[in-house]
Amino acid sequence: xxxxxxxxxxxxxxxxxxxxxxxxxxxxxxxxxxxxxxxxxxxxxxxxxxxxxxxxxxxxxxxxxxxxxxxxxxxxxxxxxxxxxxxxxxxxxxxxxxxxxxxxxxxxxxxxxxxxxxxxxxxxxxxxxxxxxxxxxxxxxxxxxxxxxxxxxx
Numbered sequence: 001x002x003x004x005x006x007x008x009x010x011x012x013x014x015x016x017x018x019x020x021x022x023x024x025x026x027x028x029x030x031x032x033x034x035x036x037x038x039x040x041x042x043x044x045x046x047x048x049x050x051x052x053x054x055x056x057x058x059x060x061x062x063x064x065x066x067x068x069x070x071x072x073x074x075x076x077x078x079x080x081x082x083x084x085x086x087x088x089x090x091x092x093x094x095x096x097x098x099x100x101x102x103x104x105x106x107x108x109x110x111x112x113x114x115x116x117x118x119x120x121x122x123x124x125x126x127x128x129x130x131x132x133x134x135x136x137x138x139x140x141x142x143x144x145x146x147x148x149x150x151x152x153x154x
Contacts (some may be wrong), residue, residue, distance in 0.1 A: 004043045004083060005071065011091050013044045014122035019086040023069060036079060037141030044129040046122040057137045065089025065113025085124070089113025093120040 009151035011021035038051040050058075055068050068083030092109025096102070110116055117123065126134070131144040 003040050013046050017046050017122050036137040039142045048085045050082050050085050053123040061133045064116035087115045087117045091116045094118045129147030
């Protein structure tokens with residue numbers, strides 16, 4: 001399932017993801033067909049809606065670097081409560097290697113958050129701890145994969 005988040009299209013996707021865009025406390029959604037999972041895609045590849053279950057796991061485990069903005073599905077009362085994921089954690093830029101081979105991140109630039117967004121991209125990255133917790137939580141349609149980044153320090 002993919003859900004369109006309304007009222008955000010005049011903002012840059014990165015601004016919505018990082019919370020830099022000023023959004024109302026409740027954002028509207030327009031559901032499309034399909035089964036609702038725990039992680040729901042939107043019209044932008046970098047923007048996700050979270051189920052109540054994901055939010056509960058994140059809160060109970062004390063994971064940092066994220067906030068959930070309540071999303072209201074108007075006109076479809078069968079949809080559960082959803083939350084727009086906004087990531088407050090930051091890290092330095094992702095560097096691309098010579099001839100476009102390899103991607104590198106300086107681990108010293110990560111602000112210590114479990115969820116973080118690079119300075120030059122609109123992708124969500126997780127700490128190893130966050131990845132382990134989410135992988136073990138038995139969430140529907142949530143898969144955590146290694147980013148494939150190399151450390152600049154080694």
